[in-house]
Amino acid sequence: MPVIINDVKLDYKDVLIRPRRSDLNSRAEVNLFSEMTFRHSKRTYNGIPLMASNMDSIGTFEMAKTLSKHGVFTAINKYNSIEGWKKFATENPECLHNVAVCSGIAEGDFKRLSTILTLIPELSFILIDVANGYAQSFVNYIKKVRHAFPNHTIAAGDVATAEITEELILAGADIVKIGIGPGSVCTTRTTTGVGFPQLSAVLECAEAAHTLNGFVIADGGCNCTGDVAKALGAGADFVMIGGMLSGHDQCLGEVIERDGKQLKIFYGSCSATAMNKFFGGVAKYRSVEGKTVEIPYRGDVEPTILEMLGGLRSTCTYVGASSVQELPLRTIFVRCNEVVNSIFGPS
Ligand code: 5GP
Numbered sequence: 001m002p003v004i005i006n007d008v009k010l011d012y013k014d015v016l017i018r019p020r021r022s023d024l025n026s027r028a029e030v031n032l033f034s035e036m037t038f039r040h041s042k043r044t045y046n047g048i049p050l051m052a053s054n055m056d057s058i059g060t061f062e063m064a065k066t067l068s069k070h071g072v073f074t075a076i077n078k079y080n081s082i083e084g085w086k087k088f089a090t091e092n093p094e095c096l097h098n099v100a101v102c103s104g105i106a107e108g109d110f111k112r113l114s115t116i117l118t119l120i121p122e123l124s125f126i127l128i129d130v131a132n133g134y135a136q137s138f139v140n141y142i143k144k145v146r147h148a149f150p151n152h153t154i155a156a157g158d159v160a161t162a163e164i165t166e167e168l169i170l171a172g173a174d175i176v177k178i179g180i181g182p183g184s185v186c187t188t189r190t191t192t193g194v195g196f197p198q199l200s201a202v203l204e205c206a207e208a209a210h211t212l213n214g215f216v217i218a219d220g221g222c223n224c225t226g227d228v229a230k231a232l233g234a235g236a237d238f239v240m241i242g243g244m245l246s247g248h249d250q251c252l253g254e255v256i257e258r259d260g261k262q263l264k265i266f267y268g269s270c271s272a273t274a275m276n277k278f279f280g281g282v283a284k285y286r287s288v289e290g291k292t293v294e295i296p297y298r299g300d301v302e303p304t305i306l307e308m309l310g311g312l313r314s315t316c317t318y319v320g321a322s323s324v325q326e327l328p329l330r331t332i333f334v335r336c337n338e339v340v341n342s343i344f345g346p347s
Contacts, residue, residue, distance in 0.1 A: 009200035011182070012227040015333040022320030027313040031323040033071060036237060038174035039213040040146060041153040043124055047071045047098060048309065049232065049324060051217060053242035054078065054102045054129055055269050056277075057252040061088045066250055066301055068095040070309065073238065075127045078102040079278060082115055089120045100125040100155065105141040110148075117149065126154045129177065131188070131270055131289065133159040139171045146172025158219055160196035162208035169214035176214060177240065178205045182221030184243030185268035188289045199234055199333075206235030206328075225311030232312070232324060233331030244308070248301035255297045262297035 024030065037044045052063050054075035061084065064074035076085075076099050089096060101123055103113040117123060128145060130138055133156065142156050156168050157177020165176045181188040181195030189195040198221040209216045218236035222228045222244060231239045245251070246266040256263045267273040268290015275282045282288055298304065312324060319330040340346070 009197040010333075010335070011197045012199050012221060012223075012230045013339055014197075014335060015199060015230060016336050016339055017230060017233050017315065017319060018332040018334050020319045020330060020332070022317055024317045024320060024322060027310065027317050029322065030313040030316040031325075032309055032312055033323075034237065034325045036215055038153050038215070039169065040172055040174050041124070041151055043151070043153050045097075045125075045153065047073055049073075049236075049238045050228065050305075050308070051075055051238045051240045052245055053219070053240050054100070054127060055242050056274065057266060058242050058245050059102070060250060060252055061092075062250040063245070063248075063301065064088075064095050064099045065092055067305060068092075068098040070302075070305055071098070072305060073098050073100070075100045075102055075129075075240070078104060078109070078112075078129070082112070082119065085116050086119060089122070093122065096120070096122045097124070099123070100127040102127045102129055103145070104128075105130055105138055110141075110144065113145070114148065117152065124152050126152050127177070128154065128156040128173075129158070131158065132180075133157050133168065133177075134164055139167060142168060142171040142173055155217060157217065160198075160201040160205065162204045165205040165208045165214070165216065166212060169209060169212045174214060175217055175237065176205065176209055177217040177219045178202055178236075179219035179221065179240075182219075183268065183290075184220070184223065184246075185266060185271065185291050185293060186220065186289065187268070187291055188270075191287050191289050199230060202231055202234040202236050206237070210235065225308045226315070228308065229312055229315035229327070230333070232327050233315075233319075233333070235328045245301060245304065247295045247298040248304065249299060250301045256294070258294075263294045264297050265292060266295050267292040 034049045035046045048071040052074040056077040059077040155175035156173040160180040182198040202218045215237035217238040218231035219240040247264045271290030273292040321327045321330040
């Protein structure tokens with residue numbers, strides 16, 4: 001018989017972080033860098049736990065060059081050529097500890113991944129990314145990559161439940177990427193009816209991962225810096241961001257002028273736009289699970305990222321956390337019926 005889970009699962013929009021007494025005198029005292037040592041690779045990473053998504057318009061070399069200056073990570077999209085990687089690595093060696101090389105599980109992906117990792121030995125971070133991380137073939141692929149690259153840090157996803165998080169870690173992932181359907185240009189939930197509310201997914205999967213000395217990335221669904229703070233408060237070790245970084249100079253695509261407005265196009269990795277671009281159309285057996293939107297052009301990404309980092313420092317001061325790593329220890333969520341005052345429009 002089909003089962004119903006009756007306890008309410010929550011999204012970022014359903015909660016606020018309760019303020020707490022604080023000994024911090026200024027936002028400047030907050031340390032946003034996290035340090036973590038990975039279960040399998042045994043490597044230690046130190047950086048700000050935000051990650052530009054590996055969507056093709058977001059996870060660009062240009063994005064990595066800018067974000068890396070601030071200690072922020074970029075998952076480089078898998079459509080970049082090997083020559084592109086070579087050039088990037090030669091010209092920007094200081095960025096290499098803040099980027100991941102991405103792989104799908106299709107034919108040819110393993111070879112491409114191996115070629116890039118052999119060419120660029122300083123590159124230590126692999127992201128294996130599929131829309132649905134529940135398939136046995138995905139687990140097998142993680143095992144294969146772990147076997148071939150025992151000392152590389154492997155992140156893998158997406159999933160949204162505790163048992164599979166554990167399974168992926170045991171298969172060789174150091175970090176599991178969490179998020180089925182929360183993304184700003186994702187339509188999986190409407191197309192398939194499948195998903196899991198993101199805040200609860202992060203809470204449950206982070207707990208499962210941490211008991212195995214694994215880590216999680218909260219992927220998707222952050223519409224403002226407050227949501228990023230909630231993800232970190234829920235135990236996410238990294239937060240992956242797409243939409244909030246879209247529309248900038250560092251994103252792929254030209255600026256379009258229409259009715260006096262400057263726009264950029266942003267689309268899901270499973271949108272018709274992406275499938276037409278990379279696969280020459282939508283295959284007959286599959287559905288479109290992403291949308292294409294036109295958004296206002298926002299210029300350089302630097303002010304946006306600085307604003308986000310300022311917001312996170314402020315969250316920490318409101319709850320008395322001297323570092324972003326202390327945030328989950330200081331976080332108490334309050335369930336809310338209304339989170340923002342929208343009388344003058346969305347803030
Ligand atoms: P955002 O920060 O924009 O809310 O979410 C970004 C995340 O949405 C990405 O990192 C990726 O996991 C997910 N995503 C991107 N494109 C698609 C898509 O076309 N379909 C689905 N289901 N998810 C997508």
